[in-house]
Amino acid sequence: MGAARKHEETIAGWGNVGVPGREVLSERLEPASAEAVLCRGLGRSYGDSALPPPGAREVLGTRLADRILAFDPESGRIRAEAGLTLLELNRLFLRRGYFTPVTPGTQFVTLGGMVAADVHGKNHHVAGCFGSDHVRRLKLRVADGQILECGPELEPELFYATCGGMGLTGHILEVEVDLKRISSPWIMGESRRIANIDHFLEALKDASSRYPYVVGWIDCLSRGKKMGRGLLDAGRWATPEETAGKALPERPAITFPVDLPSWVLNDYTAKAFNSLWYWKHLPKRREGLRHPDGFFYPLDMIRRWNRMYGRRGFTQYQCIIPEAAGRDGVVRFLDFLTGMGGASFLCVIKDCGPESKGTLSFPMPGISIALDLPVRPDTQKLVDALNELLIAEGGRIYLAKDTFTRADDFRRMDPRVERFEAVRDRWDPERRLRSAQSVRLFGDPA
Ligand SMILES: Cc1cc2nc3c(=O)[nH]c(=O)nc-3n(C[C@H](O)[C@H](O)[C@H](O)COP(=O)(O)OP(=O)(O)OC[C@H]3O[C@@H](n4cnc5c(N)ncnc54)[C@H](O)[C@@H]3O)c2cc1C
Secondary structure, eight states: OOOOOOSOOEEEOTTOOEEEOEEEEOSOHHHHTTSOSOEESSOOSSSSTTSOOTTTOEEEEOTTOOOEEEEETTTTEEEEETTOBHHHHHHHHGGGTEEOSSOOSOSOOBHHHHHHTTOOOTTHHHHOOHHHHHEEEEEEEOTTSOEEEEBTTBSHHHHHHHTTSTTSSOEEEEEEEEOEEOSOSSEEEEEEEEOSHHHHHHHHHHHHHHOSEEEEEEOTTOOGGGTTOEEEEEEEEOOHHHHTTOOOOOOOOEEOOSOOOGGGSSHHHHHHHHHHHHHHSOSSEEEEEEOHHHHHOGGGGEETGGGGGOTTOEEEEEEEEEGGGHHHHHHHHHHHHHHHTOOOSOEEEEEEOSOOSOTTOOOOSEEEEEEEEEOOTTHHHHHHHHHHHHHHHTOEEOTTTOSSOOHHHHHHHOTTHHHHHHHHHHHOTTOOSOOHHHHHHHOOOO
8 A cells, every 4th residue: 555644644433533544545456455454435433443553554445446246137136346335326226126135324334334344224123234144245355365255155254254343354345245126215104202211112112013124213311201202213115006106306415514612512402402303203103105315314414414523523332232131221221321421412222133143243132222422531431331331231332333442341241252353363363454443442463
């Protein structure tokens, strides 16, 4: 990779917490990946997983390598370079009757990033994860320079460690995945306002038995009887009869203009926003056709919304409270969170299905809770405390979001780390491939 201009440049994840370094873009990943320590897609992981380790200072940006290499309209199987974005995939295929089998809550991600985080979506309960449940083949450059193919039946150990392995097992050059046939490009959706956490947990279960796509938003600042009140969103692909041939329009987006000063976001503004959001949803229940962009990607309507958190940035804490911890586990978590004063605008809640085969994939049966937290002097303390509670409940965090978890806590919450490290020992004993996150969490050389 080319010589770096020295070093006032910084690079950050979506949470805007920067480190020294830069991205070097290439539209030809095969030669460019030979020397790279890490790949980066669109940098939509919140924390430090797509940031270089301190000693390397460069990552290989993949987003220019976005060619579609093959497509079979019969099966929906597509092969593309790892930098192809979901935005582009949707633009080309949605109106033609195909959709990604699993989508995260933004379309500003690359195929490589979707595999490396083994992303999950609103349909996790029926469709699992993107990489470990739907990808058929990967072309991978491993640490010794070899380029090889892997998949569920070909070098499966390496394949499953790569799905959810956050770029640490090899550079993904190409991805082959089965797109899903859809009955129309519209969603038939239902959304409801729900009064508290007990009703919410029931409603999530009920909606998950009736719909393939389900997610909720809760106000995690309300306490007492209102704890866990919020909005539940569920949907399925509309039938051609329901859409009556209505064309899908493009949705305009606006751009968040500036970095807000940090004082604007405080416990009071967060509380006011959460109440407004909850009550804006009138009447109590709504049903009808929904644009897929609004249904799957509401935040994409405001480009660069991460500037709302100001220059200090923010982190997302996403964890699973496992099924075994039950309703009481979720209540203990929310109670603790509101007690610690972790003001958060967005708290997304989802009932996850069975664990996938990805060695470090995030989801497992239980309730996933994701909250955005502005970075403040006490954020480390807050995350430490949340992790302590999470470990006691038997849960775990999502690496694509994490910036603050400590190595010891990570190992205590995820016994699968040993299996993952064994795969790295085989394919990359010297730990050539690494990130700022892997230095922090796995103890890789800086
Ligand atoms: C608004 C928003 C909503 C989101 N919603 C969800 C959600 O619902 N579900 C969910 O699972 N995630 C969600 N995410 C997280 C996001 O899907 C993941 O972080 C995803 O990995 C980002 O893709 P990216 O291409 O931007 O990858 P980056 O952020 O650039 O990289 C993420 C990881 O992938 C690795 N990587 C990227 N490309 C390659 C490659 N070619 N080869 C090897 N490794 C590679 C990087 O090294 C890094 O470890 C959301 C993020 C945002 C901002």
